[in-house]
Amino acid sequence: MRTATMNTKIHSFAALAGLFAGLAVLVAAPDATAQEVQISGPLAGAKAVRRVRLHRDARFDIAPTATFTLLDEFRRNILFGARLNYHFTDWFGAGLWAAGGISYNTGLGDELQTKAVDGRNCADNPNTLACKRTAVSLCRGADCLGKSQLGSIVWMIAPQATFVPFRGKFSVFGKAFMDADISLFVGPAIVGLNERVDCTKGTCATTPTNPDAFSTAGRVAPTATFGLGFNFYPTNYAAFGAEFRATPLAWNTSGFDVTGDDAVDSNDRNFHINPMVSIFASVQLPTEIQVAD
């Protein structure tokens, strides 16, 4: 009896041992299989973004642009141009932006012309205190500020590298969707300026013997440019967007004798960051688009 009971216990123990051993294998095996799942969910190992349409990879980007200068003091510039980029990858490209255009007086420029130039009429009243004190800094005559004194940006050429660190999509009220990206660009720039011609002390005021004391001339200024762009892709081969660009540069926007030394020269130039915004519509070539894995 004792032996039978013992045998039964032994048999039961053997069966349980086999069962537990099997269970151990059972628990261990799915654990190993499910390791990734347990660590970070069913998307473990998956890319953050899949099947991204590669709007830029191995494509040319051709975009006519209209650029408007911002925070202008006396003259506002509108530059019309084009941008041509080739993208070696979806996140890096190189190209060129060039533009040229027109300028016109800001409200402050017009006010200065009206009140300080036309209102004083220094051509006929040269000996008033205001006219004497401003002889070096203010021209005389109708519309003279814009024609012969105030500075403006005439053209720009900027070879630039473009980086696209941010890529995504855009929804309007959860109904309409567009691909979008944010690009950063940087590069050297060559800026064509129209600026008051330098003059030395004693030659900067308009006099009967020096009627051309106020005139402007072109100057080419090398500098750098950088900025960021917001790009929206309604189709696989066309886009639109806007770019915010800064082009740091020292120049004399007013044509004034800023330093008060009765001369106008490079010392009268002030540093400006020259912010501007461009709007554009672009075409990506070839029109066929690649899709990432």
Added chain:
Amino acid sequence: MRKNLAVTGLSIALALMFAPLESFAQPRGRAAEPKAAAGEDVAPEETVEVPEGGTPSAEGEPAAAEGGEAGSLDELCKIDPENCVKVDMNAASKRDIDADMYAVQQIWALRTNRFEINPYFSTTMNDQFVAHPAPGLALNYYLMHWLAAGVNGNVYAGLNSQSDFNFQTSRAARIGQPITEYQWNVNANATIVPAYGKFAALGNFIFHYDFYVVLGAGAISTRPTAVVDPDNRTFAYSVKPTFGGAMGIRIFFTRYLAAMLEVRDYIFWEDLENPSIASGLNGVGKPLAQDPSTWLAPDSSFTNNVQAQLGLSVFLPFSWSYEQAK
């Protein structure tokens, strides 16, 4: 005998082991190529999940496995007749389905019924003569995901500063540009969030953002700075009504914390210093130049105070429950 029992136990265990393993090892449905109607794009991440044993139909809907669902039910009924479920598949397929499908499901940073606390710092964008930087605070309550009501305020006092450009222009052209300083403003606002999306940074880190517009009205306290006749004129602050709007972008770091950049235009009619100095004496023999009624320009000036506001947004409560399944 002992050996047989042990083998039996192992066999049971192995049977249990392989049964679930077989389930785990079922191949996941391979994602089908995104299908779109002619001229319609499919969002980059969107894929059509195919059920096990099925293939996607031309319309992107999963086709039934071989044999169909009716066949599968028949097989189940053979195995377990007592629990056999009878479904008329033809009738079921014709029933009306009231299915709500959302273009975007479970928005990551839901705003509905949440408070937004938005401290920021602002700086003037369109005044070359004097800057009006200010710390500010906006409080909003989102009635809907895309609509909020709230207030905001700025404190300018002590931070107004005249620029070098003001000095240089005044000296070179001998003109006095009327300038003003601000003390504070408060506004009641409606915020509309029409657009939102997400970006992948370098194809890896994903962040969410939204664009919003603000319409508001309130009051602003300002006063002219005496430039033309500072010896006689001292201006006190006065309150004017203001209105305006803003556009901004928010980038979410977490579901409750975001960075924001907003460009806001506060529009109001500003009192400016009179560029002329009154001469003569008034009725009681006091110089008119000292009479405050002569200090202000006859007409108010329509003013756009455009500010860039950069700050953080904290949304409360920090977490929430979605009404719809993902």
